[in-house]
Amino acid sequence: MNVIETSGLGKSYGSTWALRDCTLAIPEGHMVALVGPNGAGKTTLLNLAVGLNAPTAGSITVLGKCAAGSPAALDGIAFVAQDMPLYKTLSAADMLHLTRNLNRRFDRGYAEARLGELGIPLKRKAGTMSGGQQAQLALTLALARRPRLLVLDEPMATLDPLARHDFMATVMAAMVDDGVSVLLSSHVLTELERVADYLVLVSRGRVQVAGEVDDLLAHHRMLTGPTAEANLYTEQLNVVHARQGEAQAHLLIRTNGAADPVPPGWEAQPVGLEELTLAYLREPGAAALPGPARRADTKIVGVAK
């Protein structure tokens, strides 16, 4: 089952396209990282997925073939928006009560047990909780709906390191306990490296990279060798991004697998998720989408030492 499937999806505001030509098929069971610069279209895509917005072009279905925003889709998706929407003057117990009455499905026992585990008193008002506790309360309310897909929009932006860790640990434990799939937007790359196993990179309103992290990493290499030879290989290799000093050059290439030959005298190193993501963000013209590696339409650019 695909948790999100889009075809030619687009959303415009007036004459500006916030997202266009977006075709995705994200399978279930993953923690999907949605990354991209500010204004790239991340929140637009999330809002379309949870049914807060209707597409201008193309189509989007969730959880199999449910239309985004349909009752079946709403039952199966929980969304925690960027600003952790909680009523500051309501207590945790009131928030539980409210959420239960606003949703067809709500597991009150689960929610109370979780808050107990976290040491959040039911009587405490949301406004007097720490940032970490507010985030955990919002997350608990979302998970108590027993969703099959949890959508989180920049959930950790305001949290301190310990609160981030605990928040993510809760999300990951929910993946194990309930088999929930997760779609998380963030631009903190370092915190995604450990948690994400599927990457969707959006930039300038288009999907630039989509795929399982392991596959993406297995199909990219960093080649290091003499700058004098770098231009020889750009014709033969699928170079995503190049960094060149006077003597030594680093070429991040997309390969067809680990068996690709390494030019003599060059060293090939695996790349990490952060390095890969940064390379694509610096080259908005390059793309890594499902299908065989094709030559990226980027030229090698000299970089000052």
Place this chain on the structure above:
Amino acid sequence: MTLDKGSSRESADSLESTSGRSKIEFRLDSASGLPTYLQLVQQVEHALRLGYLRVGDQLPTVRDVVASLAINPNTVLKAYRELESKGLAAGRPGQGTFIEGVLGRVEFPELTQFRRSLLEWMAKADRAGLDEDGIAALFASSLWDFRNRGHAVADTEGAA
């Protein structure tokens, strides 16, 4: 303040210990440069070599690892599959993953011998003016060559 810290630690502990204490606790080292699943694999191998883990011991459950390190459960599963394919561990349905094999087919006297010849080589490199970082870089790059281009490299270089 003190109370707050106490309660948050308590909650972290209760997340971690769902099925009693396990023999080892994983940790992550972002400076190692290794993918997370390989770090887990290496820590199990290390624990086996040092005797923290023995045949029949249960590895931490996926949920426990995930809740304490905040990493993707698929990463833990991948590490455990890797240990299974190496013959070091086996999954028991509904129970968890258990240590099955032992490491180190090389006996202790032989290890000592290898260690001695490596130390001799290092002393030689030191006399030639190579510093510690230089030795480490050379070792890492040779190991990479050995792994990726096989024994042929060693043979041709040995002959030269």
